[in-house]
Amino acid sequence: MTDFLLELRSEExxxxxxxxxxxxxxxxxxxxxxxxxxxxxxxETFATPRRLALIATGLPLATDAVSEETKGPKVGxxxxxxEGFLRKAGLTQDQLIERDGVYFAVVEKAGRQTADVLAEAxxxxxxxxxxxxxxxxxxxxxxxxxxxWVRPLQGIVALLGDAVVHCEIDGxxxxxxxxxxxxxxxxxxxxGNAGDYIEKLRAAHVLVHFSERCAIIRDGAKAAAAAAGLTxxxxxxxxxxxxxxxxxxxxxxxxxxxxxxxxxxxxxxLTARVNQxxxxxxxxxxxxxxxxxxxxxxxxxxxxxxxVAGNEKVLAARLSDAKxxxxxxxxxxxxxxxxxLAQITFHEKxxxxxxxxxxxAKLARWLVEEGIVKGATADAAERAARLCKxxxxxxxxxxxxxxxxxxxxxxxxxxxxxxxxxxxxxxxYKPVGQGDDVPTAPVTVAVSLADxxxxxxxxxxxxxxxxxxxxxxxxxxxxxGLLSLIMDNGLRSSFRKLLIETGAATSYFDLEAFxxxxxxxxxREAGVRHDLxxxxxxxxxxxxxxxxxARVKALQAYITTAEGANLLAAYKRAANxxxxxxxVDAAAPAPAELVTEELALRTAxxxxxxxxxxxxxxxxxxxxxxxxxxxRAPIDAFFEGVMVNDPDPAKRAFRLGLLARFRDAVTQVAxxxxxxx
Amino acid sequence: MSDVAPLSFQDLIxxxxxxxxxxxxxxxxxxxxxxxAGTFHTATTLRALGPDPWNAAFVQPSRRPTDGRYxxxxxxxxxxxxxxxxxKPSPPNLQELYLGSLKAIGIDPLLHxxxxxxxxxxxxxxxxxxxxWEVWCDGMEVTQFTYFQQMGGxxxxxxxxxxxxxxxxxxxxxxxxxxxxxxxxxxxTADRPAITYGDVFRExxxxxxxxxxxxxxxxxxxxxxxxxxxECESCLQHALPIPAYxxxxxxxxxxxxxxxxxxxxxxxRASYMGRVRDLAKGSCQAWMEKNGWAV
Numbered sequence: 001m002t003d004f005l006l007e008l009r010s011e012e013x014x015x016x017x018x019x020x021x022x023x024x025x026x027x028x029x030x031x032x033x034x035x036x037x038x039x040x041x042x043x044e045t046f047a048t049p050r051r052l053a054l055i056a057t058g059l060p061l062a063t064d065a066v067s068e069e070t071k072g073p074k075v076g077x078x079x080x081x082x083e084g085f086l087r088k089a090g091l092t093q094d095q096l097i098e099r100d101g102v103y104f105a106v107v108e109k110a111g112r113q114t115a116d117v118l119a120e121a122x123x124x125x126x127x128x129x130x131x132x133x134x135x136x137x138x139x140x141x142x143x144x145x146x147x148x149w150v151r152p153l154q155g156i157v158a159l160l161g162d163a164v165v166h167c168e169i170d171g172x173x174x175x176x177x178x179x180x181x182x183x184x185x186x187x188x189x190x191x192g193n194a195g196d197y198i199e200k201l202r203a204a205h206v207l208v209h210f211s212e213r214c215a216i217i218r219d220g221a222k223a224a225a226a227a228a229g230l231t232x233x234x235x236x237x238x239x240x241x242x243x244x245x246x247x248x249x250x251x252x253x254x255x256x257x258x259x260x261x262x263x264x265x266x267x268x269x270l271t272a273r274v275n276q277x278x279x280x281x282x283x284x285x286x287x288x289x290x291x292x293x294x295x296x297x298x299x300x301x302x303x304x305x306x307x308v309a310g311n312e313k314v315l316a317a318r319l320s321d322a323k324x325x326x327x328x329x330x331x332x333x334x335x336x337x338x339x340x341l342a343q344i345t346f347h348e349k350x351x352x353x354x355x356x357x358x359x360x361a362k363l364a365r366w367l368v369e370e371g372i373v374k375g376a377t378a379d380a381a382e383r384a385a386r387l388c389k390x391x392x393x394x395x396x397x398x399x400x401x402x403x404x405x406x407x408x409x410x411x412x413x414x415x416x417x418x419x420x421x422x423x424x425x426x427x428x429y430k431p432v433g434q435g436d437d438v439p440t441a442p443v444t445v446a447v448s449l450a451d452x453x454x455x456x457x458x459x460x461x462x463x464x465x466x467x468x469x470x471x472x473x474x475x476x477x478x479x480x481g482l483l484s485l486i487m488d489n490g491l492r493s494s495f496r497k498l499l500i501e502t503g504a505a506t507s508y509f510d511l512e513a514f515x516x517x518x519x520x521x522x523x524r525e526a527g528v529r530h531d532l533x534x535x536x537x538x539x540x541x542x543x544x545x546x547x548x549x550a551r552v553k554a555l556q557a558y559i560t561t562a563e564g565a566n567l568l569a570a571y572k573r574a575a576n577x578x579x580x581x582x583x584v585d586a587a588a589p590a591p592a593e594l595v596t597e598e599l600a601l602r603t604a605x606x607x608x609x610x611x612x613x614x615x616x617x618x619x620x621x622x623x624x625x626x627x628x629x630x631x632r633a634p635i636d637a638f639f640e641g642v643m644v645n646d647p648d649p650a651k652r653a654f655r656l657g658l659l660a661r662f663r664d665a666v667t668q669v670a671x672x673x674x675x676x677x
Numbered sequence: 678m679s680d681v682a683p684l685s686f687q688d689l690i691x692x693x694x695x696x697x698x699x700x701x702x703x704x705x706x707x708x709x710x711x712x713x714a715g716t717f718h719t720a721t722t723l724r725a726l727g728p729d730p731w732n733a734a735f736v737q738p739s740r741r742p743t744d745g746r747y748x749x750x751x752x753x754x755x756x757x758x759x760x761x762x763x764x765k766p767s768p769p770n771l772q773e774l775y776l777g778s779l780k781a782i783g784i785d786p787l788l789h790x791x792x793x794x795x796x797x798x799x800x801x802x803x804x805x806x807x808x809x810w811e812v813w814c815d816g817m818e819v820t821q822f823t824y825f826q827q828m829g830g831x832x833x834x835x836x837x838x839x840x841x842x843x844x845x846x847x848x849x850x851x852x853x854x855x856x857x858x859x860x861x862x863x864x865x866t867a868d869r870p871a872i873t874y875g876d877v878f879r880e881x882x883x884x885x886x887x888x889x890x891x892x893x894x895x896x897x898x899x900x901x902x903x904x905x906x907x908e909c910e911s912c913l914q915h916a917l918p919i920p921a922y923x924x925x926x927x928x929x930x931x932x933x934x935x936x937x938x939x940x941x942x943x944x945x946r947a948s949y950m951g952r953v954r955d956l957a958k959g960s961c962q963a964w965m966e967k968n969g970w971a972v
Contacts, residue, residue: 011772012810014795049793133797135808137824139766141836142728151808152769152824182776183786245792276816294816296790307790310815310850317752324750343942 002061004040004118004165005194007053007157007178008126013150015244017132018047018210024130025054032121037063038114046208048247051178053208055194059160065111072096072103115160122158123169140170155179162193180204181247183298206247213243220251221279221293228253230281230289233269241277242295250296254308258290260319263326264410270400271318278315325395334411337390344392347473349462353389356454359503361385363450366501368442372493373449376420376442384424385447387412391425405429431484433477434522438488445489452482454502460511461504479518486545495543512543519545532556535674539667547619554621555670563632570635571672574659577644581656586664588657591650597634597641598658604634605661612668624669635662683851685861686874689782689844690736693760696781697734700774702762705735710923711930714739715761715841716800719922724763725828725837726961727970731765736844740930742889742937748875748882751856755885756878760842767824767838775812775822775840783851790815798823802929802953804830804961807839819847829961831972845874889937898938902931909956913963922960929953
């Protein structure tokens with residue numbers, strides 16, 4: 001048994017790709033081993049900006065010899081069969097083995113040296129590597145078929161035990177030498193074997209463990225903030241990104257002019273995070289402090305003073321830009337900004353953003369006036385809707401598009417709009433996909449719902465629904481948002497009514513089916529069964545989504561009990577019998593004499609039918625299920641004790657009629673034929 | 678900073694010329710037309726095509742009408758200087774060569790944090806793209822570093838390495854100034870102080886901003902755009918890729934002024950850019966054909 005080290009050294013790999021690259025390397029390596037009949041005891045992967053590496057332990061030095069036996073024709077089979085078999089096996093008949101009247105071909109496969117397997121596997125792994133984007137480079141790139149890698153590949157270390165595994169790809173020859181830190185170490189680092197890789201690189205100022213660099217950044221950034229009496233705003237995404245940008249991370253605290261704190265803190269945090277990859281800090285009151293933590297890649301010989309000074313200057317320039325936008329934007333009323341939305345196309349077939357705002361404003365107002373969204377005033381809903389997109393033309397959102405909504409909220413508040421309106425402007429994009437906070441403030445709910453409803457209805461009506469993996473207008477996300485708003489806020493309305501109000505109801509059925517589909521996806525996480533959604537939806541007429549889901553949940557609660565499962569089984573049995581019968585009449589007259597089971601079932605139906613109907617009429621779906629539950633024992637007894645297809649036509653007609661009543665009673669609640677199991 | 682006095686703006690250029698000249702680059706002069714970036718210089722665009730080796734370095738004055746701030750913003754200019762290096766094919770030690778140039782202009786990589794941060798470059802008007810990085814020095818982007826993969830819609834065979842230094846930013850860094858306009862342009866002598874970047878260019882910034890944002894005659898410019906387009910097409914019909922390409926550059930700059938004047942709507946923007954791209958692509962194709970390279 002021995003260990004194997006592979007290092008693929010390149011120019012700087014984008015930080016965002018490193019974690020996935022580790023996984024891909026492990027997968028491709030394990031697949032290559034498995035194909036050769038090998039397996040490692042353990043495989044560990046490493047990534048830094050300049051290298052992707054792997055250590056596999058417990059590899060055998062060679063694969064075992066195997067003898068493969070293939071079954072051939074029987075003794076005495078036609079000669080053509082024998083000839084065909086021999087041709088395929090590449091053998092002559094005297095090389096076959098005969099056992100129990102059957103010929104077998106036996107091929108001995110010699111074991112292979114693991115080094116040979118690896119020498120073949122390494123170039124194959126490199127060529128097959130699934131980088132999100134890759135490039136050609138250098139003299140070889142005169143051909144478009146030349147090697148592609150995420151950035152130019154510089155070297156390969158491949159050591160099995162202490163020996164180099166020899167391979168070559170596009171002129172890059174494997175060896176035992178790598179490079180240390182770009183600035184802290186000059187000249188090559190010679191690796192002896194997998195066992196000394198990590199420590200030799202550490203000595204050359206490279207921490208190959210991604211997790212070790214993450215820990216240094218996480219802890220170091222917290223400590224740097226704490227040393228200044230501040231609290232770091234933790235951000236695991238930044239930890240990982242900085243770990244992907246450094247081989248020797250050194251977190252350091254810098255400051256900025258407190259005058260910049262006038263700018264909304266989200267803006268400061270965003271520019272620090274996105275443009276500069278800095279952490280921000282809070283003071284003891286939990287407010288944003290005028291400090292940041294940057295992560296350098298060197299132990300500078302002045303202790304980092306020049307680096308901190310340089311970073312402070314860069315952030316100051318960025319913040320002065322942001323402050324400029326903030327102050328400029330505050331000078332223009334949102335109503336004036338909104339007039340510029342006529343210049344921005346929403347979609348070429350669907351007019352400008354100003355057109356959309358007009359529609360959303362009417363719809364939001366209507367949602368309140370109709371009482372679908374309660375607790376808001378129609379004026380506030382319309383006002384918020386009219387302002388909600390105005391920040392798209394502000395300087396700040398032009399610079400930081402991800403601040404849309406948020407900035408509008410700030411500007412609305414600054415010009416004296418009510419909190420309800422300003423909050424609605426801020427939050428009306430929410431929820432952005434599953435898992436995002438769902439608004440509950442009534443004005444916000446009205447605007448957000450109107451916005452999503454308009455988007456969905458218009459794109460469907462214009463014949464642009466999502467297809468397959470293509471969803472360029474994020475309609476699936478809009479649908480999930482719409483459903484969450486309706487469910488979480490218990491908004492009661494027929495969906496058809498909502499859609500008609502958008503003025504774009506031409507594709508009603510497509511959109512409804514699409515929403516039901518999204519509902520299944522959305523509810524899957526909550527454990528709601530998709531077949532039960534179908535069972536309720538396919539009754540037709542149920543397009544109040546809140547009620548629909550309540551029914552589904554009641555159904556699921558019952559159907560998953562033993563009793564529910566029995567009732568379902570009984571339903572299926574009844575439905576099967578009825579399917580094969582002709583001229584079933586639920587009102588078929590009772591014969592003169594009834595057996596006990598018939599009587600019991602009829603009595604139970606007589607009682608359950610009105611109970612279920614009454615419960616349904618007040619949306620008491622548990623009550624309706626309870627009414628159905630009373631049928632379970634009589635129907636079981638009925639099937640046990642009665643032969644439905646009695647030779648006497650009158651008896652048969654009555655019994656079929658009873659079953660039809662049973663089926664119809666159940667179907668009032670849900671279409672049980674859609675239920676799986 | 679180092680013990681020696683930091684380089685003046687002009688010495689920064691001279692030092693880079695000296696450095697890249699020693700690496701075998703032809704030191705060229707700026708292209709004598711208005712353009713938005715050094716990449717538009719034929720020494721980059723056209724020479725990036727075809728199989729012949731090519732190593733050149735030059736300063737390119739770059740005009741960005743929309744970035745003009747009337748000389749008021751300490752970090753923004755409507756016209757500035759790029760230092761371009763193009764090496765074809767990209768040499769295996771391109772990063773080391775580049776880092777050598779930073780040392781030459783006085784940046785110590787054990788005192789300053791130099792980083793290669795993913796930034797893929799794309800020029801929609803040139804139909805060009807490449808992979809590479811923005812190079813950070815203590816968090817400031819000082820250079821765009823790109824391996825060209827396509828130019829004018831054609832695969833680069835072989836790939837060129839392109840370095841674009843933002844000279845003003847580098848100088849601000851080296852001289853530790855907070856405003857572009859305070860940069861020392863030249864070196865003080867015994868009897869004369871150094872002149873500043875502001876002394877040389879501030880008035881240009883003021884007047885050109887006024888022109889681009891307020892005065893430029895848009896009817897004339899729309900007309901000029903059309904004429905440049907037509908002239909480019911005429912040159913292409915005569916199999917003259919270089920004059921055709923010059924007209925594409927001209928159209929691109931006119932489009933930039935129209936943008937600054939705010940008369941191109943969001944909807945129209947893409948279609949204007951598409952037209953410039955078609956001209957640039959057509960010129961690149963004619964250049965390939967003229968040289969007998971397969972397109």
